[in-house]
Amino acid sequence: MKLLIKEWLNFLNEGYMQDFKKLDEMWYTSKNPYDFMKKLSNSGMRVIGSGATRVTYSCDEVDFIVKVFNPSSFMYSNPNKSDTDITLSKYNTELRDIVPKVLHASHDNTWIVVEKVMPISDFSYEDLRKVFPTAAEFFDNVNIVGANLSQEYFKEII
Amino acid sequence: MHINICEGLNLDRNQSYLAKQAIINTTLHKDVIKIFSAMKQIRSSDVHTGNIGITLNSEPSPENIKILDFDIVNFKD
Numbered sequence: 413m414k415l416l417i418k419e420w421l422n423f424l425n426e427g428y429m430q431d432f433k434k435l436d437e438m439w440y441t442s443k444n445p446y447d448f449m450k451k452l453s454n455s456g457m458r459v460i461g462s463g464a465t466r467v468t469y470s471c472d473e474v475d476f477i478v479k480v481f482n483p484s485s486f487m488y489s490n491p492n493k494s495d496t497d498i499t500l501s502k503y504n505t506e507l508r509d510i511v512p513k514v515l516h517a518s519h520d521n522t523w524i525v526v527e528k529v530m531p532i533s534d535f536s537y538e539d540l541r542k543v544f545p546t547a548a549e550f551f552d553n554v555n556i557v558g559a560n561l562s563q564e565y566f567k568e569i570i
Numbered sequence: 571m572h573i574n575i576c577e578g579l580n581l582d583r584n585q586s587y588l589a590k591q592a593i594i595n596t597t598l599h600k601d602v603i604k605i606f607s608a609m610k611q612i613r614s615s616d617v618h619t620g621n622i623g624i625t626l627n628s629e630p631s632p633e634n635i636k637i638l639d640f641d642i643v644n645f646k647d
Contacts (some may be wrong), residue, residue, distance in 0.1 A: 509604065512638070543630045554589050
């Protein structure tokens with residue numbers, strides 16, 4: 413049993429922890445968000461999205477994304493902080509279950525690592541029916557009354 | 571989740587009535603319950619298709635639904 417646990421820990425370390433260690437090293441050399449974002453780009457990650465306060469990086473090889481608080485939006489509160497609070501919250505399960513989990517973070521939440529989430533458009537009709545059973549039942553009920561909706565219309569219902 | 575049955579699907583009066591009955595007869599499963607629960611604390615304007623994602627697990631289920639970016643209006647720790 414001990415051997416199994418040790419093997420499992422080794423597996424985790426070789427997976428996520430190696431990547432997180434690399435991110436920590438990138439951050440702690442300067443603790444500067446601009447430098448950090450430059451280093452993320454140099455390490456093969458690319459910008460996959462950006463909003464009012466954050467820039468998001470990831471690449472195909474990893475199953476996580478890095479959200480960096482944009483230093484130029486210092487007048488806003490840092491949403492990374494609330495994401496971390498929700499993941500760590502013991503009681504707020506309603507929100508915790510619907511927010512991508514924070515897996516790692518810098519000491520001041522300038523950047524966080526969260527699980528990778530794919531847009532609805534990337535999933536097949538069959539998979540979406542399993543994820544959205546209410547929409548699937550509604551879709552079937554409406555088709556029974558003669559609407560004859562095509563599978564493409566299912567995403568509209570969601 | 572909003573849809574105008576009559577206009578969106580070009581249904582006649584009888585079909586519209588039946589479609590409304592179909593909505594009433596639809597059971598609310600975990601997908602809707604999960605989103606409704608979250609909406610107690612986040613803005614409804616944050617709940618739209620472009621802001622909803624799905625985690626990559628082996629078996630797709632309502633557990634995989636995630637809201638990507640939002641403003642909290644009523645955080646309880």
